[in-house]
Amino acid sequence: MPQQGFSIRIDGVEQDFGDFPALRDVSLDIQPGELVALLGPSGSGKTTLLRVIAGLNAPDRGSVYFDGEDATNLAVQDRRVGFVFQNYALFKHMTVADNIAYGLRVRPRRQRPSSADITARVEELLRFVQLEGLGKRFPAQLSGGQRQRVALARALAIEPRVLLLDEPFGALDARVRKDLRRWLREVHKETGLTTVFVTHDQDEAMELADRVVVLNQGRVEQIGTPAELYDKPASSFVISFVGEAVALPVTVTDGHVNFAGRELHIDTHGLRSGPARVFFRPADIAVATGGDAELEGRVESLRRTPAGVRATIAIDGFDQTLEIESPVETAATLGDKVPLSLTKARIFPAEANGFDHIADGI
Amino acid sequence: MSDAVFTSPPAARSRRRPRAVTEDAPSARYALIAIAVIFLLLFLFAPLAIVFSEAFAKGVATFAEVFHEPDAIAAIKLTLAVAAISVPANLLFGLAAAWAIAKFSFPGKSLLITLIDLPFSVSPVVAGLVFVLVFGAQGVFGSWIKAHHLQVIFAIPGIVLATIFVTFPFVARELIPLMQEQGTVEEEAALTLGASGLQTFWTVTLPNIKWGLLYGVLLCNARAMGEFGAVSVVSGHIRGLTNTIPLQVEILYNEYNSVAAFALAVVLAGLALVTLGIKTFLEWRHADQLAARGGRRH
Numbered sequence: 001m002p003q004q005g006f007s008i009r010i011d012g013v014e015q016d017f018g019d020f021p022a023l024r025d026v027s028l029d030i031q032p033g034e035l036v037a038l039l040g041p042s043g044s045g046k047t048t049l050l051r052v053i054a055g056l057n058a059p060d061r062g063s064v065y066f067d068g069e070d071a072t073n074l075a076v077q078d079r080r081v082g083f084v085f086q087n088y089a090l091f092k093h094m095t096v097a098d099n100i101a102y103g104l105r106v107r108p109r110r111q112r113p114s115s116a117d118i119t120a121r122v123e124e125l126l127r128f129v130q131l132e133g134l135g136k137r138f139p140a141q142l143s144g145g146q147r148q149r150v151a152l153a154r155a156l157a158i159e160p161r162v163l164l165l166d167e168p169f170g171a172l173d174a175r176v177r178k179d180l181r182r183w184l185r186e187v188h189k190e191t192g193l194t195t196v197f198v199t200h201d202q203d204e205a206m207e208l209a210d211r212v213v214v215l216n217q218g219r220v221e222q223i224g225t226p227a228e229l230y231d232k233p234a235s236s237f238v239i240s241f242v243g244e245a246v247a248l249p250v251t252v253t254d255g256h257v258n259f260a261g262r263e264l265h266i267d268t269h270g271l272r273s274g275p276a277r278v279f280f281r282p283a284d285i286a287v288a289t290g291g292d293a294e295l296e297g298r299v300e301s302l303r304r305t306p307a308g309v310r311a312t313i314a315i316d317g318f319d320q321t322l323e324i325e326s327p328v329e330t331a332a333t334l335g336d337k338v339p340l341s342l343t344k345a346r347i348f349p350a351e352a353n354g355f356d357h358i359a360d361g362i
Numbered sequence: 363m364s365d366a367v368f369t370s371p372p373a374a375r376s377r378r379r380p381r382a383v384t385e386d387a388p389s390a391r392y393a394l395i396a397i398a399v400i401f402l403l404l405f406l407f408a409p410l411a412i413v414f415s416e417a418f419a420k421g422v423a424t425f426a427e428v429f430h431e432p433d434a435i436a437a438i439k440l441t442l443a444v445a446a447i448s449v450p451a452n453l454l455f456g457l458a459a460a461w462a463i464a465k466f467s468f469p470g471k472s473l474l475i476t477l478i479d480l481p482f483s484v485s486p487v488v489a490g491l492v493f494v495l496v497f498g499a500q501g502v503f504g505s506w507i508k509a510h511h512l513q514v515i516f517a518i519p520g521i522v523l524a525t526i527f528v529t530f531p532f533v534a535r536e537l538i539p540l541m542q543e544q545g546t547v548e549e550e551a552a553l554t555l556g557a558s559g560l561q562t563f564w565t566v567t568l569p570n571i572k573w574g575l576l577y578g579v580l581l582c583n584a585r586a587m588g589e590f591g592a593v594s595v596v597s598g599h600i601r602g603l604t605n606t607i608p609l610q611v612e613i614l615y616n617e618y619n620s621v622a623a624f625a626l627a628v629v630l631a632g633l634a635l636v637t638l639g640i641k642t643f644l645e646w647r648h649a650d651q652l653a654a655r656g657g658r659r660h
Contacts, residue, residue: 056550076553089551093569103555106565158555 005033005194006067006161013052013062015045022048023059024218030196032067035188037205038198040215041241046198047086049215050164053196055079066161082155082193084165088147090139096150097122097135103158125153145176156191163188165197169204181208202242206230214238236348239279246285246322248278248315249350257347260317264294266345275350284344287326293339299332313338413631417624428625436602437610438629440518444593444606445586448525452582455526456533457575463534464541465549478534481527489527490595493520516598521606524592529582536578537571544570576644584637588630 008030015023023045030036038046051057053064055076063072071079091099100122104113113121126132129149139147148168155163168184169177185208188195199205205212206226214221214229214237222234233239240247250259253273257264266278285295297313300321304310308327315322324340332338418425428434459478463471481489496502497514507514514520548570552562568575590608597604599613607630614623 054554056554076550077556077558079554080556081554083551083554085547085551087547089547091548091551091566091569102552102557102565106552106555106557106561154551154555 005192007032007065008053008162008194008196009065009068010049010053011063011065013049013059013064015048015052015057015059021218023052026062026215026218026220028213028220028223030194032194033192035185035195035208035210036197037209037212038196038215039200039202039205039212039242041200043217044215045218046200046215047166048218050166050196050198053162054081054083054164056083080158080161082152082158082160082163084148084151084155084163084168086167086170088139088151090147090150090154092139094138095135096131096137096139096142097126099139099150100125100135100153100157102154121157125157128156129153144172145180148172148180152187160193163191163193163195165195167199168197169199169201177204184208206242212242214241216241233279233346236277236279239346239348244282245279246282246320248280248318250276250278250347252276252347259295262294262296262317264342264345265292266342266347268347271347271349276347277350278342278345278347280342280345282322282324285322285324285340285342287324287332288339288341292341294342295340297338297340299334299336299338302332302334311338313340315340410631413624413627416620417628419624420621424621425625425628428622431622433602433605434610434622434626437605437607437626440521440605441587441607444518444522444525445583447522448529448586449579449583451526452529452533452586453575453579455530456537456578456582459534460537460541463538464544465546475538478531478538481530486524486528486589486591487595490524490592493524493527493592493596497523515596516600516604518604520596521593521604524596525586525589528589528592529585532582532585533575533578536574536581540571540574577641580637580641584634587633 010026010028010030013023013026014021026045026049038049040046048057052059055064055071055074059072063070065071066079091102094102097119101118104118104121107113122135123132126135129152131146131149131153134142134146139150142150152165165184169180172180181204184197197208206229209226211223211225212229213223216237222229222238224232224234229238229242233242236247239245248259248264250257250264251274252258252268252271255268255270257266257268257276257278259278264278268276288294295315297315299311300314301312302309303312305325308325310323310325311332312321312323459474462468463475463478494501494515497507497520498504499508499515501515512519514523548566549562552566553559557565587606588608589606590612593606594609594612597606597609599605599609601610601613605613607626611623611626611630614620614626
């Protein structure tokens, strides 16, 4: 049942909860039919943003456009958004079929389909979410994954212009999550709906979304495809929240990067002199073969893996250990000092916004 | 459920099963049950039985005679009328207050919660006196009321006001925890699906709170019919005009007309028993629905 996708534009949206700024100058463009993830830690404003799009929250400043049309002052009921709530918010006292039919039955008499049409539509949606024959059950008699599907069918019944999902897999166990992820991808492909979902799980965002919006403390840190986020993180927050990263505390003096008395060969791109952090992925550090060692570390433990040997290495001048996997032939022995080199690294000023969260992120 | 529940340990097969650690000693259990039963007999069942036996002490004919008495009929009518006004009023007030407290946050919310409890903590006599001071001839609005040829105190409006005041908390108290627990998410879901505010209330909010609402209304009704203190202060005890059943019972009793007093008391007790009966019947009738809600009914 392909439905038309609408574009969403968010322009300078701000919202405060008392003294707490939940959203700060958030702007983004979502293309028709796009699947977008809002990713961030708790309290980053991602759910607030989703609710602003739905019309459940009224922003203090800024506008929301659906297909170029200003929807900022449009009531929730008139926005035609399909919203799937975190805990599904199914109507407990109604059967599954009545839940799905709800959005059609509350329509004004003239726009309401006939009851035969409603029944047919409910049947079609039950088939679509693979819950045929469960229409007479009550929500309490369903599993978490089934409730999720009912919530989705209920949202799709009103032929929404956009589909919004708040932590769609948050309340489910790991195995069901994996299945539903793939399934949501298929639903998106089949319906063609512009879909926005909120998640705190970066794997989920990266696996599912066409583009990911990384939010931190109410601000957009970066908007990009998963590849862009991995390869060109825009801030220290993004590099540490999206994927694993190690942060080395360094000082920058006139373009030279200094870590614990050693110089690291990193392009500072004109970074001001002062304290900074060098970020690198665990895969981007290796045992140096030539004379280009930038760091030195001590092998603390060794563990055999199918592909080689995994060494836990304590870097000199740094209180964190990291794990490096290398082929059996080149493996060091326990207690050895090994030279290390960085193949890829990024540098951000230390006072970068949201740095507090990095410690939690790793 | 773990397997341990199904595999009986060897000890369990012997006839005298050793007591599980979570169980009380049988003596403690029987003692507690006995105390509860004696208490119920002494303080609840015995008075009720005495009311009935005294009312019928001089035969059914004497009992029935009481209901030909115009004052008694007037008292019964007045009590039902007062309940018929104050219960719906408190249904609306209670619903509005519970809605405001459970679904919105606003400054002064905790003050409002305290105020809702006020009728429970203030002596009903004091409440009655307050109404006399406000609406009485010498009261704050006294001259205004007189100028408009109205009467509040020593008349039915005063009785209704006092009853509404005293019974205000029942519905609100019952609904607030229920609505707070349920939150607003189902209502929000209904809104996103296109339902209007009123549709949301009728199709989502009300079905979710109907049991709490019913209990609140039943309790409110029982108290509205039985209220003595506050009503006594504002009624003026005019026979056949401003005496409710409880007031009439007291007057008859003070006149040593015990059969008539207890006969009216039977009416009051009967109304209470009917209320209890309705509640029990509804619970039995809709047991499946209550169970489907997760058995969290209190």
